[in-house]
Structure formats: structure tokens, C-alpha cells
Amino acid sequence: MMKISSCFAVFLSLLALVLVLLSFVGINPEVPEQTPYRFTGYLSWLPKLEGYDGNMLDAATLFNIITMLLSSYYALKWAYNPPTNPQLITRFYSAGDRDATSSPTIDFDRVLAIYIVTTLLAGAALYFVGAGKIWVAIGVFHNASEFIILVMLGSGGRIKSSTFWPILVFYIFLISITCILFKFPYDALWFKGQGLCFDWALIIEFTRIYLTTLHELKHGGANNDNLNELIENEDGSSHHKSFHPTILHPQQLLLLIFGSIFHVLGNFVFTVFIHSFYAYLAFSFSYCFAFTFYTYYIYLDLHVSSIYPQKRIYLPETPSWKVAVISIFSIALSLLTIRLGV
Template sequence: MKIGACLAVSLSVIALILVLASFHGIDPEIPKQARYRFTGYLTWLPELDGFDANQLDATLLFNQILLILSSYYAIKWAYHPPTNRKLITRFYSVGDRDAISIPTIDFDRVLSVYIVMTLLAGVTIFLVGVGKIWVAVGVLHNAAEFTILVMLGSGGRIKSAAFWPVLGAYIATITVTCILFKFPYDALWFKGQGLVFDWALIIEFARVYITTIRELRLGGANRDNLDELVVENEDDPIAHHKSYHAILNHPHQLLLLVVGAVFHVAGNIVFTVYRFSFLALLGFFFSYCFTYPCYAYYIYLDLHVTSIYPQKRYYLPENPWWKVASIAIASIALAFLTIRAGV
């Protein structure tokens, strides 16, 4: 185990070093900042090839309509959870027999707040553009991602009261540094740290899905009594009339989280690589039209649809220090690699 842990951390560090080394000798072109059409403030965007204000406004309007609907229903579903116990999914921590199972309701609520923060960030983009002023709202989008990662790494809930001061310190640090840094360092700093969370979400959502699939097939990581997770008798007509809820193939609803996170990163990659292309910017905004409805639909399935099992369970993977370090370093390396692709 010690050898495997050291190897995982070492490979992550080597990958990060190689990515950083790829920047050596690069003299990137620093684009001239464009002024936002409504306010005249300097933005983090350059003059874009093929810019069309009508297309941009139509894309942003479509984006915001979907985010408004996603926010409304996500908040409605998450903050009015069902009373039927069969509809409530529970987190189980792999490798911790003494851990108490945690309902996913708080996680769903944080996910719904994440959608709302993204909506606010999008509205602010339309009003003032992407730049220093936008950071005060945009950082809340990243703070929600940070909260989601901490919850998944802590058994499905925030366990320490120290988390909230840490979250506040993160928000203050990012906001103040972006205000003080000169262009392009403010834009690179904000984008880089945001990409770290974006990549980490893909990794963590995928880990939860894979771990849950494996543990359900093996009979439970905690070796507890999973006889209750026997598939209901499909030939029993009485069983079918006991529930009026749709039935899903649990736990494949977790794929919505993975797909949503992948779309979000894909939009970032496209606009990072083709940062002077107006079509790439539209592609970035369109990625939000897939990501956040996916998250909202996941919340609906998590709280309103039954499973073929009497209880819906998610198994959270173990997070020893070396796994946390490896994932963090790998996410940083992937963030730098994304930026390197656009240099």
C-alpha cells in the first residue's frame, strides 16, 4: 500500500512537472482587452473574430432561460424532499463500517445552489462582461464546486465547522487577488483555479459512480446486511401497485453528474484553444445549456424516482491522504494542460 501510494503521488507530480516544463520557451501573445459594449469596462476577452452581438444575445438568452428553469426546479425539488423513505438515496462510506449513512438531501441542495450561482454568474456576464467586476459573483460558482468536492470527500456532508471560514477565506482570496493582479495574470489566475475544480468534479463524480456500481455488485463495501437490496419480484402484481413512482436502473442516474461535468470542461477547452473565435465563445455558453439541466434532472431522479432496490445507495470511495493528494495534483496538471493547449 505504501509503495502504491508513493507511486500514485509520484506519477501525479511527474505529470505536473512535465506540463509545467512544456511552458518553457513559450512567448504567448497577450491579446488586447476589448471593452464591454454596455459599460465600456475592459474585459478579459479579446476582440473576437466574427463577433455578432445578435448571436451572442440570443445564445445568452437561451442559456439563461435554461438556467432559470433548472434553478427553479432544482431548488423546488431539493428543498421539498419526499417523505417516502424509498425515494431517499443514502451515502455509504466505503471502508468505514462505523460510518452512519447520510441522506443525499444536503448534497442535492448544494447542487441546486451551484446551479443558482451559475445563473447569477451568467446574468452578471450579460450586464458587465467577464472581468474584474464579474469576479465577485463568478467566484461563488467556484465556491459551490469546492463545497461539492468537500462533501463527497467527507462522507456526504460537511463535518467540520472550520469549513465555512475556509470557504470564506477562499472567496475573499480569489476576489482580492483578481482585483489586484494586472491583466492577463488576473484572468489566468481565475481561470486556472476554476479549471482545477472543474477537472476534480469529473474525477470525483466518476469515482462515486464506479465505486457504487462495484459495491452493489459485490454486496456492499462495508459487508453489512444487503439482503434488503434484493430486486423486487417483477411477477408480483401487488408489488407493482404499491408504488406510483417511475423506476430507474439505479445507480445510473449518477452518469448525469459525470456527463454534466464533462460538458462543462469541454466548453472551457474549446474556448481556451480557440480564444479568438466567436464561435468558440458560443460553444462555451452552449455547454452550460447541457451541464446544468443535467444536474437539475439528476436531482429530480435522486429524490422522486424509485429503484429496483428497496433502498437507493451511493457508495463514496475511500479518500486516504495519498488519493486526495494525487487527485489534487492531477487536477492542477490538467488545468495547466488546458491552458497550455491555448497558448
């Protein structure tokens, strides 16, 4: 049975969602007029941008694509060529469960690299075909990568259920087909809304992981005694550390938080100021920062040691009621972002 505190948390999240939904009551938003995209001629989801400068847009897009290309290359290179030194391998542990089996973070790093690549493809497609129904065929894989990351982190760092992959395929088909069938602006709102849910959920989940890891390392917990044993037993092999840079573990997790924040910030600014060309530039540049952070995180996760003999990331416990709270709050924040732009 759920405790009173758990029920109260679910109630608060539902209350927040209801309040956001009520804010839509009585408004009569003006649907922005679609404009034909310059390369395809198809009507784009984007309205005419105030202050538009094609030269600036092309320069920003080229810079964005080059940055994403470099990020994708190095992310794949590092994630698919992991080190053999055990001191460089980070491992996921379940906070509060000392009997849980740990797993290396290599699979997570690889999914993060794929996330960067799918974002590169989505960004390139956005330039050539514009934001619209055609672009959804590529953009949906960016969101699917976020879905995989969230499920992986909620499953102890490794996806163990074989039923997840049919669910993922169903999600891709559902989003693609509905966006094709829905008329404007519902297709754009539907795709934007569900994508923002994942974006906000990543911020919440990365922050939870960072705070949980800090707590376990500083104040102890179910696995703290194991870590102390490692520190005592590994003194003789400490010479390995001299060959590698050392980080103040787990501060590298801040890169995941900053990356997710920049990603949401760019989407937030352009959603709220959808008619502004400079808001669109901010949206474009946010990807350069966000996914460079993710790539650098992969490098640190696989190439540096820490003050501990083993780098450990403690994943917070996520019972069903917490999954519900995170999901509901993510939906509420997504709808609130859209509401501010209406």
C-alpha cells in the same frame, strides 16, 4: 505509512504536473489585446472575437439564461421539498466501512441546486458586465459551490467540520482580492486556472463515485450483506414501488459525470480557441446542457425508486494521499488546458 503503490501514484501525479510546467518553458505567448465591453466600457478579459455576431450572441445568451432560470427554479423546488417515502430517499454510504453512519443525499442535492443558482447569477453577470474584475465578485461563488461539493463528497456526504466554513470564506476573499490587484493577463489566468482545477476535480470525483457504487452493488463489499437483508425484509412493502417510476440504479449518476464533462468541454474549447466567436458560443451552450443534467439528476434522486428497496450511493475512500493525487492531477489538467490555448 503510505504503501509503495500510494507513493507511486503521488509520484506519477507530480511527474505529470512537472511535465506540464516544463511545456511552458521557452514559449513567448502573445498577450491578447483587451477590448472594452459594450455595456460598461471597462476593458474585458476577452479579446476581439473573430466572426463576432451580436445578434447571435444575444440570442444564445437569452436562451442560456432562460434555460438556467428553469433549471434553478426546479432544482430549488425539488431539493427543498424532499419526499417522505423512504424508498425515494437516496443515502450515502462509505465504501469499505460497514460501521460508518449513512446520510441522506438531500444536503448534496441542495448544494447542487445552489450551484446551479450561482451559475445562473454568474452567467447573467457575464452578459451585463463582461468577463473582468467586476464579474469576479459574482463568478467566485460559482467556484465556491464546486469547492463545497468536493469537500462534501469527500466527507461522507455531509460537511462535519466547523473549520471548513472559515476556509471557504478565506478562499472567496483570496480569489476576489488577488483578481482585483493582479494586472491583466495574470488576473484572468489566475481566475481561469483555479476554476478549471475544480472543474476537472468534479469529473474525477463523480466518476470515482459511479464506479465505486457499481462495484459495491455488483460485486459486494462491506455493505452488500446489509443490502441483501433489506431486499429480503422489504418484500412486504414492495407495493410502494408501483406508485413511482423506477430507475436502473445507479445509472442516474452518469448525469453528474456528463454534466461535469460538458462544463469542462465548453471551458476547454473556448480556452484553446479564445479568439473564435463560435468557440465562445460553444462555451455558452455547454452551460445549458451541463446544468440541465444536474437538475434532472436532482429530480431522479428524489422522485424515483430503484430495483433495490433503498437507493445507495457508495462514496469511495479518500485518504490524504488520494486527495493529493486528485488535487495534483486537477492542477496539471488545468494548466494543460491553458497551455493548449497559449
